[in-house]
Amino acid sequence: MAEERKIVIPGETIVSGNSFLPSDGTYRDKDDVVAMRYGLASIDGQHVKVISLSGKYFPRRGNTVIGTIVDITMNGWLIDFGAPGKAFLSLNEVPRYINKNELRDFLDFGDSVVVKIWNIGARGIDVSMKMRGFGRIEDGMLMNVNPNKVPRIIGKEGSMVRLIRNATNCNLTVGQNGKVWVRGESLDGEINVKKIIEYIVKNSTINGLTEKVENFIKELGLNVIKENAPEVEEIEGEKIEDKEVNEIEEKNVEENE
């Protein structure tokens, strides 16, 4: 991670120079690149951006989110996932054919779903559940965390999620909107996941978080397994490459075994 990260406030100059390009949460004022949001400034080559530290979840394209069905229309469902406005899940964006009169049989009011944002337009947010790993939540436990801490829970290329999954034998899906779906064979495992996630959120600003979490897992009386053991259902959102990298890694591990 870049060392030169500092907290900036709106209107504060991050860097000066015409070679820098203002990215997320910044704007150009003559020679300066200025913060437009409160958060951590990060300079990645030419690109300057501000990573938000607090506030609401702002949806972005490609994000995996977990929401609740709040309304059913003629040709789809409306989903609330804690963002301004509701998302629309079209009949065409579900994995199998549904009769227009039987929408409720597939997804009913109050059902929780894992969906992907595929478009954000002037009319609203469109979501899809056509890929593997998306769909209705049947069992397990849902927990809420601060959406700004989600990157820490996922870790670098999903490393933290893998760590938790291997230690507790539970599957977890992290929604970018700060909702985490945990499902394991036993309630004890799920509760352990909850404890670990709460620990991560509480200590998210500490350096060397992975090591701290490993120690915490040991404290809970669990084993830290470095390699991937169970079959993995990976949905990290944010970057699709991450998912691919993980899958390649998993294949390698299997081959080694």
Added chain:
Amino acid sequence: MVESLYKIRIDGRQFDELRPIKTKVGIIPSADGSAMFETGGTRAIAAVRGPRTLHPQHMQDSKTGVLRVSYGMMPFSVWDRIRPGPSRRSEEISKVCEWALSSVLDLSAFPNSVVDVFIQIPQADAGTRVAGLNAAALALADAGLPMREMISAIAVGKCDKTLIVDVDKAEEDFHEGEGPTDIPVAITSRTKNVSLLQLDGKISVKELAEVIEMAKLACDKILEAQMNALKERNGGTDDE
């Protein structure tokens, strides 16, 4: 030049000295952003909710988000009692604060939605609208909303012929000579534009220019306090 009747400030401050400032960000966990700003005996708290869908629908703007500010003094904020609920004064202050804040806030990414800012004054000793504005700017930044710059505000006043910074209640009630004048000013942090300017009393054009210069200097100090409050926020573990 005729000497002013107001020679020493009642609380012993210099004429350009601010009251001691205390700030804290993230005081209301359930809000999307919140802050407290205190100068001397005046304390303001602000909470931000949103962006969220605006109802009734006819108030929505399909091009940009809407900012809504509500200012209110708590019944126990003064020695006597303030009648709770909206009043002519609180409606006016809500509106001017809304205008002052909307000049830096960019809600174009949130069409059809509203950002609500609630300013409450638990304790008042003059300068409540500027304290409220300082708290509101902090709370909006804490909510992670896009703002071109911060806002800092201060009340500059005049007792008889003396210009004073950060007026308190006793000075606001100084009725000798030319009497009291109260000028709340809000300055943006980067471009140093004036985003709020009100005048209660009498002042010459020349003196008003001086007042704005004094306000700019004072707002630099307030901005520093606001900046520290935001930078310290993440150090604490209570942010959630």
